[in-house]
Amino acid sequence: MILRCFVLPLSIFLSMYCSVLATHIANSPSIGFVQLAPLVLYLAILTLTTLVLYYARYNGNISVVSIIMILCGIGLVLQHRVGTLHIGFSLSQLVYPIAIVVMLCTYLIGRHGRIAKLKPYWVVFMVMALLAICFVIIFGRKYRGAVYLPGNINPVEIVKPLLVISMSTILAGHSLMLKRGFLGFPLPPFNIISTVAIVWAPAMILLIVQGDMGMFALLNAVLIVMLYGATRRILYLIAGLAIIICAGLFLMPLTTRGAARMAAWQDPFSVATGLGWQQLQGLVALYSGGLLGSGIGAGTPTVVPIVESDFVYIVLGEELGFIGCVCIVFLYIAFVAAGMRVAEEAQAKDYEDSIYLRTIATGLTACIAIQTLLNIGGVTTAIPLTGIPLPMLSHGGSSLIATMLMAGILLAISDYTPSPKRAKKSTPKKRKTNSSSRKRKQTPSGKAKTHDKPFGGEANVLGYNSRTKK
């Protein structure tokens, strides 16, 4: 664990940080607080995380932690490199530590399957999400095309985990009905689909009112993946993907900004000095990076306007080259794989709860994955620009904290170790609620059945004694 959570991230961090330091020293032979701050911060972050996980006896997926720490380190170096950490001693420097603390706290609070206790309170989360969007609609002010609250806080970011958690209750609750179908075609009863749609609709309508089309697309894609995660019907994924792409191409030109971005995507050279400027400058930076890049600190990515935010991928592309980009992309893929494993292995006291946790984990992983996909695709002009930041790398406190909150939930789901005392006390008896056993009999797919087996044992190990005793 120390190797993967401390040494590996630190060595990757150092390989980038030393490069920045070397270019700095070559330009001016002096080292100030500003130059050392990222190293100190990162060491503190790593030590804190490792210690907390060690003493909390983290028994979950180590890969997730490892990749999160690596990505945070890369993000810290990049922000240091483009100069967002240079402005005195301010909150912007402490964004990464704060986010890590948020992650750890979420983990500590939610571990041992306590996340599953959120299940009945989905209405609360939904209302919180709706309030957050309303808050922005009412008090928001425009800044760089997006809407923020004073202090450039963007509460819409927090909507992502909130919606994922609350929708998971609905989807997990109806997972069996949603699974129903014919030859793999999901044909769920209309009333179930309409329930999902009715719960989902208000948030989406508010997002359209607010005009945040990037978030709108992201959340809908996440819903599709969650639907798939809860039911494991591939057709949901395929059909949903097709609908999302069609709807995106159809809906995006409806807003003026969306239409302008579509035009800039189709022919960036026609608006070269206008909307296409940032993207084209980004591509120029990529081109000058080439295969191997210029080395971190040696390029001039700051030519691209606001490179530290959505376009932080460009810095990587210019200074680490195409190979560096491939490395980063595969790190994200590894994160998604690890997140999916967490979802796969999600365990709880009973079957329904584990489905619930699985749906949450799928949703959160999908959220980060699709965010990355939209961001990188937008920056490289593969798809229209959506204004979605790159998780864990982009500058932006709200986004980072929301991402780390999601990561914390993932860790909490991953770490499902019953405390030894409780495990001993619990009696291995078949004490399941009637409803859940009945439902399992109904499960039509063999896959789900085989999957259920380990849970049978676990449920016995845990039993309901611990819960009933409380």
Add this chain to the structure above:
Amino acid sequence: MLDAICDVLNSGLLKSVLTLFRVLFYVLCIGTIYALCIYSKPHNHVPSKNSKKKPFVRVILIPFLLLIIVGFISILVYQSTWQLSGFTSPEFVRFMERYNPRADNAAHKLIRGEILDCKGRVLAKSEPDSYITRSYPYGAVTAHIVGYRHPTEGLTGMENAADFLLSGYSLDKETQLKLASENALKEMRNVGTNVVLTIDVELQQRAYELINGRKGAVVAIDPDTGAIRVLLSSPSYDPNNFTRMLLVDKASPLLNRALHGHYPAGSTFKTLIAAMMVECGVSQTLPCPAEGYYAPGARRPIRDHEYYTYEKRGLKWHGFGSLDLNTALSKSSNTYFARAGVEAGVDPFNDLIERLGFKKRYIIFEGDSGVVSSRESKIPYLKKGMRRELSQLSIGQGQLAMTPFHMAMLASAFANKNGDIMAPRLLEEEIPRVYSEGFSQAVAARVRTAMRYVVTNGTGRGADVAGLEVCGKTGTAQNPGGDDHSWFICFNNTGSQRLAIAVIVENAGFGSSAALPVAVGVLQAANPISAPAMKNTSGGGR
């Protein structure tokens, strides 16, 4: 110690150090990903019979993962089309050549063409040791028309508009785009074409000295060919060291007043009214009483300024009585031209303005990457019965805003033997063509006579340079922004080089005192030796 490291790094080691760290990063990342794949054994904490040997493939959520991988890889492939083979897109290469400020930009190795004036003097050239920096030997004198090319601030003026030519491409877009990507592929640079302007930098410099930093503009056009000899805006700036401070300078030195300045034309506009009344056959002798002219519907009369001068001194002015065109123009009588304009009518006025094309933006040079153009002048379209407005316009006031460039075009119409406006051009190689039919020969000749009378007997007496037979018209334009603008438009009928000149000096008072000397100076500089030689012939011609 740090100094020692710095020296070592700067002695060529930095590159290898950076490469080392980069390779380290790649190795670590790939190693991490590989390790994570290897060690991603199933993770079941609760000992259970079935879950012990759960292989990686059993992950049922793998379709989503596959989808994500496919998505990412296709994006990476797309990214590589830019990052690794961007040179195959000609437009992208063009964009990089223009807007990539990095030193390794291949375009910066291009030997950019020079900008020359009509006599072959260099207005802009590239420094041989660093191709990015351009130097402008005449600096502020030609700043507005030549423009600047700054590594990070971009391009303006002819540097921008003629960028394709200067970069060595022909104006044919197809072939030049092909060439661009071929060159990027071969890393071979072509040498840029020189661009020869019609500007005569000697005259331009003379005008710059005479206007002496006051706000204003000078435009001089050859009336027979349309070649723009002088295009000066003042105050100017030094394009050799462009700073961002210029953007917030209150005197707005970056504004090209000659092409984009809007000014009330004042009395110089009366030449146009004179041409209109001759064209419409209005009687050229009109009464000009002291109480002025009441246009139909007007509450206040339009009076001559003599009335006000007398009033100030406490005297009573008795008026001009009856004036003919020559005298009226030379005395710049408001009453006369207000009446003349109204008598000619609204429709002829609209038609004339339409014909002269002053309400359109005039594109002087159109390159592939930008244009040098003049702003449209603001002349209201008059509806039937708007005779009060017409009377205002006839003396160059009211809702009228002309650019100095258009005033020079107006002067060139009178100066042209056929009364045509030749299309003003900046590129020496461009063929002269007629922009607008302007006036008939007879009308132009009549107005010429009247303008000649202004110089010999009227307000423009200071412009009577021996041997050049200068015709002109002064203007003193009232404006809401402060003191009157000083105008002078003129042209010379004889001399080695004919020029139609428009000069404006902002807030400088009478046209004869501020603008006229500038125009005369330019005319004298254009015809230096002709003065004594031509004296006899011009004297005989009078």
